[in-house]
Amino acid sequence: MYNLNKLLLAEIVILKPEAGVLLKSYGIDYTYKGNQTLEMAIGENEELLMQLKKELEIIFNITNKSAEEKLENASILEIINIIIAKHSHYNQVVYPTIFRHTQFLASKFNTRFPELIKIADLFAEIKKEQEVHMLHEEMFLFPKLKLSEKVVDGKTDKANLLDLIEAINEMKTEHKNVNQLVNEIKALTKNYHMPPDVSNNFLIPFMELEEFEKDLAKHIYIENNILVGKALALLK
């Protein structure tokens, strides 16, 4: 288990690239202050330090149960911060990398494995659709979900959220569609098993695709169930 008190900012970002986006959103320049711990970089702002640690803990432990419980206890705003950091990581690293690798495989080995062309096309479609999907979430759905906390505080009227359910359903439909595309890739790669007698060129793209499937499922679960569940519970 990592100790966030001891890790340097550069180490935090290397271990979890999406944490870099989170740090930046709080105005912490990890490039300039890379050799400092969180505490050194933040100074005496105890409140900011606690807040950042809470969000980073979720990013670092997101796969184990206690982290899921932590996420259940986080506010809508905190969950959205974490999701946006993840989106940025998808946009900057995950999608461009897997896109490049699947295109390379298709161009180099399509004679022996024509299905690689379909796999590359499917991933290109996923990338394109998800870029729009994430932007939609950030521009339309998330601001509305944030408003649901304000309804409870009496700072805004429920009437401002009339189209929230429609936006949630749209998000869920898009999740189903992307899942369908991911499943097609899974079937074409025979559960990400490399064909026999192939070069190591297949190893990394297949591992990346498998990892992507698991990570996306987790991301979708957080959005569909934890985030939306919290907002709907508030509006009951």
Ligand SMILES: [Fe+2]
């Ligand atoms: Fe998302």
Ligand SMILES: [Fe+2]
């Ligand atoms: Fe989503």
